Ligand SMILES: Cc1cc2nc3c(=O)[nH]c(=O)nc-3n(C[C@H](O)[C@H](O)[C@H](O)COP(=O)(O)OP(=O)(O)OC[C@H]3O[C@@H](n4cnc5c(N)ncnc54)[C@H](O)[C@@H]3O)c2cc1C
Ligand code: SF4
């Protein structure tokens with residue numbers, strides 16, 4: 001098939017960017033979206049032109065490195081997958097696709113489709129852990145965990161930190177990401193001692209990074225490649241409320 | 250050079266404890282005066298950096314991804330072994346030790362493996378305390394599954410995302426230390442060289458992948474936890490950025506590279522569908538419990554609809570050749586047989602470069618026997634993944650699978666303390682050669698990475714630092730740093746100035762094809778000799794005709810790839826040389842000249858019961874081989890058989 005791409009090209013963080021049109025022919029339905037870009041990049045490279053920059057690594061939907069907007073939708077048209085798992089059979093001959101980086105104040109563009117998501121790391125550093133030193137852990141089966149809680153904690157922990165939730169949110173809020181970590185640890189007995197502080201500190205960091213506020217659009221859940229539920233946001237809000245009450249008491 | 254593994258003597262059960270007691274400690278008040286550089290934030294690196302930070306050392310951690318959480322460990326699916334014996338099915342530290350030595354085809358150090366088995370139980374405690382959401386039973390206790398190469402259920406798992414959850418646990422411990430100020434994290438930073446001064450590892454040279462800036466880092470110890478080199482084959486199940494650069498550069502600075510030819514092939518991956526393919530995806534081995542592997546009896550039927558072929562037109566070759574193990578033969582045996590039937594022209598699926606390289610994995614009979622819903626409950630997520638990638642429905646059409654490179658057992662040589670022959674250079678996780686011999690058992694890499702990072706390296710590094718002391722006057726202005734940085738810069742400029750006609754990846758693919766053909770699932774003297782001629786030619790063309798566009802200011806992904814491919818183009822030769830030198834078959838290394846009458850791998854313990862460690866002598870010069878003899882006191886050497 002033949003695909004026409006409008007790709008956001010920006011040579012550096014301070015440069016002005018613009019869309020550039022590329023015609024890619026010989027696209028095979030079995031190619032992934034990123035392999036199609038590889039083919040285009042190979043052509044550009046052999047001509048001495050700069051290839052399109054995009055983050056990627058595992059190419060199986062688990063590392064969270066990849067991600068950009070395809071025709072305005074974070075990670076493209078298919079549900080619950082990342083761009084690296086999107087295959088060209090989702091499109092048809094002659095389609096025109098617009099590829100654009102995540103747009104959010106807290107995620108500055110570095111080059112082309114690549115953005116800086118280090119704000120997510122700083123949110124985790126603010127409290128996304130259980131304070132347990134190596135070697136100080138008790139015997140693993142000493143604390144049974146209710147299976148339903150363990151399973152729900154797993155679902156929250158499945159977040160890959162890709163940033164699509166922020167990109168899709170009209171306010172560029174990071175609530176889905178942050179609430180996933182707060183809920184994962186808050187659902188487990190190991191996470192209880194620091195539960196209040198964790199929620200308060202992580203949310204404070206989130207605000208400091210310049211992410212917007214949640215106004216319940218739910219766009220985040222719709223694009224999340226791991227199907228993280230907005231119910232975790234409600235859960236975090238409850239935690240925040242009780243933590244605030246307790247801390248002012 | 251004589252290679253001393255420095256293993257403690259005496260009874261194996263208490264060796265590690267006694268060794269730990271004999272190690273020196275650093276006074277807590279002095280710890281922050283020591284700089285420890287940890288390259289890599291996968292399971293091994295993140296665990297080590299976090300633990301060293303907790304102890305109060307001044308740690309710098311580096312990774313090439315934009316976040317420490319994205320290291321390739323994140324992709325591990327199946328699980329992690331530990332000798333907890335929660336299932337009361339007869340497991341013990343000794344049994345895990347025994348299974349690992351045997352699984353490695355008797356090419357690992359007994360004492361290292363025993364320590365690994367001992368520590369395995371602490372890892373699970375640590376991970377659970379961090380909040381790793383392992384699978385649980387209804388009673389709230391941890392669940393286990395069984396995995397290849399073991400008769401007990403000792404594998405802990407978190408659905409199909411065990412690596413992800415363990416890495417996020419280690420990443421959380423690391424993040425806590427970043428907040429505490431003991432660890433400084435440098436993401437999007439690639440190590441380009443190791444700096445050795447007076448025989449000691451004293452620092453590294455890095456390139457900032459966002460700005461292109463080259464930087465020098467001075468350390469009292471350097472830890473490499475940079476993962477495996479499977480991407481030398483271009484197509485593998487590894488992440489795209491996995492590379493040999495850090496360990497290979499250390500090799501060029503004098504660190505010995507051990508057993509580079511030991512690579513593991515995974516039998517059940519989704520086959521290559523076209524020349525554009527960038528990586529291969531693993532499908533869990535558990536599929537072989539219910540799927541039947543076959544190809545058409547006649548090559549003429551290769552393109553026919555598989556469902557139209559009658560029973561007597563099919564060759565269930567594993568069931569035919571291995572009546573007692575059938576479809577469940579070990580990874581290496583299943584892989585080689587798939588290659589053989591495809592070599593005979595009976596492969597199926599897409600034709601790529603004139604060959605069909607896939608076999609069927611058929612669930613028709615299993616669905617008939619237990620029903621579609623049972624199969625769906627067992628493998629639903631895998632079938633879903635297969636459909637997403639191939640666009641086919643495996644409930645109706647047999648899956649197509651083919652082996653792919655998955656793991657590399659070889660790596661930098663280390664002693665019992667995980668220190669290489671260069672003083673102060675520690676190597677952890679998949680990057681070292683230590684515990685898996687010639688073949689790794691499923692669910693044992695995660696165990697080893699975390700054992701190295703949380704429990705083995707912190708005390709051995711502390712011991713080293715206590716012995717060498719602090720206060721040496723070296724800083725980044727030292728001549729050795731200037732030279733190394735200058736060389737790194739020259740190489741970058743050289744790559745940028747070639748401006749030839751071929752894209753970087755085209756060379757990587759070309760090298761990968763040679764490696765896969767000649768140094769892949771089965772190897773011969775002739776083939777390896779041919780590869781040893783071919784690789785220098787590809788390398789020469791690379792340095793004349795590659796095109797690396799752009800400059801060294803800011804993000805330049807072509808330049809990143811070019812540097813890694815340049816190292817693979819040298820490293821591939823070392824692998825082939827090691828494979829040629831080892832004229833026996835063992836584990837993942839199959840030399841066609843060394844097989845039993847039935848075509849099974851045949852070890853030669855009289856001549857090859859050793860670790861082969863190579864010393865660099867120059868790019869176009871043959872490296873020197875050093876041998877470390879392997880002694881087996883606790884496990885008896887026997888020939889494997891799966892008939
Ligand atoms: C698909 C798949 C499934 C697997 N499933 C299992 C399983 O179920 N059970 C099991 O036990 N094992 C499994 N394995 C193997 C296991 O995942 C790996 O062996 C293990 O995670 C390696 O961990 P590591 O810490 O050594 O390295 P990695 O996790 O590979 O980390 C390497 C780190 O080094 C950094 N790095 C590399 N080069 C440089 C450089 N030049 N400069 C700076 N930084 C650098 C990277 O950024 C990264 O942080 C699987 C492997 C694959 C590919
Ligand atoms: S919540 Fe979903 S969309 Fe947001 S970072 Fe996590 S995986 Fe990505």
Ligand code: FES
Nearest residue numbers: 057059064066084
């Ligand atoms: S590249 Fe890892 S999730 Fe897409």
